[in-house]
Amino acid sequence: MIGVPEIICHQVEKRYRNKRVLHSLTCSINKGKLSGLIGRNGAGKSTLLKLLAGHLKPTNGEITVFGECPFNNLKTASNIMFVEEGMTFPPLFTVLDIFKMAKDFYPNWQHELAKRLLDYANIPTNAFHHNLSKGQKSTFNLIYGLASRCTISLLDEPMNGMDESIRTDMYRAILKEYIAYPRTIIISSHHLNEMEHLLEEIILIDNGQIKLHASLDDVQQMLVRLRGDINLIRKLTSDMEVFFEKEDLFHYEVVVERNKIDEKLLQTMNILVQPVTASEVCKFMTSKGKGGIDDVFK
Numbered sequence: 001m002i003g004v005p006e007i008i009c010h011q012v013e014k015r016y017r018n019k020r021v022l023h024s025l026t027c028s029i030n031k032g033k034l035s036g037l038i039g040r041n042g043a044g045k046s047t048l049l050k051l052l053a054g055h056l057k058p059t060n061g062e063i064t065v066f067g068e069c070p071f072n073n074l075k076t077a078s079n080i081m082f083v084e085e086g087m088t089f090p091p092l093f094t095v096l097d098i099f100k101m102a103k104d105f106y107p108n109w110q111h112e113l114a115k116r117l118l119d120y121a122n123i124p125t126n127a128f129h130h131n132l133s134k135g136q137k138s139t140f141n142l143i144y145g146l147a148s149r150c151t152i153s154l155l156d157e158p159m160n161g162m163d164e165s166i167r168t169d170m171y172r173a174i175l176k177e178y179i180a181y182p183r184t185i186i187i188s189s190h191h192l193n194e195m196e197h198l199l200e201e202i203i204l205i206d207n208g209q210i211k212l213h214a215s216l217d218d219v220q221q222m223l224v225r226l227r228g229d230i231n232l233i234r235k236l237t238s239d240m241e242v243f244f245e246k247e248d249l250f251h252y253e254v255v256v257e258r259n260k261i262d263e264k265l266l267q268t269m270n271i272l273v274q275p276v277t278a279s280e281v282c283k284f285m286t287s288k289g290k291g292g293i294d295d296v297f298k
Contacts, residue, residue: 012061039205053082083145098124108149134161193279228271243284
């Protein structure tokens with residue numbers, strides 16, 4: 001049933017020796033959602049997905065998938081597809097052999113679809129997985145993940161290595177598969193701008209914690225950019241949190257929360273109000289400074 005939490009994380013912590021990667025991470029992900037797990041490199045995205053897939057055990061806290069702990073759990077393993085760059089397959093099998101094996105393991109396996117996608121991506125059926133280029137491996141892994149039609153699909157940076165044209169096509173393939181066979185899909189990436197149009201919700205992770213978890217529409221409405229007279233804008237935003245600030249010879253701009261301003265009033269004051277994309281929201285919320293790269297050169 002749509003809207004029922006399928007994945008629950010409560011106060012999850014993961015350590016590798018003395019390095020803490022995740023801490024106090026709490027969230028719930030509803031069934032049947034197409035979600036983006038967004039964060040900068042090293043934020044903890046891959047670790048979280050490996051925990052959800054049952055490949056790792058949390059150091060502390062609790063994770064439940066389908067109401068059970070996913071670690072070393074056959075029930076969750078048979079219903080979760082985890083696509084990552086490090087996927088390996090038997091070296092003696094061709095990619096077509098791998099597809100034939102998948103038919104026996106995944107009850108919803110879409111063999112004809114997998115072959116059509118393979119042909120579209122110009123990957124020979126007699127090729128061996130370990131001999132494919134980095135981009136071809138990523139494409140094959142994603143095709144394998146989509147064709148399995150598991151209840152939950154976890155896609156960890158699935159477009160790594162692909163050229164621009166095939167990335168665009170594979171994003172469309174994800175959306176078409178989701179529409180044809182709705183299920184829980186979580187795509188991790190630090191390139192939200194490429195896939196923003198696909199998503200229903202965004203999970204932003206920063207320094208091992210969930211910074212934001214909201215619908216795409218809500219994220220797109222969170223912040224606005226104000227441009228105009230520096231003295232006037234600074235006076236109007238003196239008691240607001242400023243997420244980004246930029247000044248040059250001709251313009252002054254800041255990014256603030258949308259619900260803190262009166263857009264009609266600002267227009268009468270000759271202050272330009274511009275929307276901020278979800279990708280920019282995530283960037284500003286995880287930035288160390290208010291001026292971006294310009295702070296480095298001050």
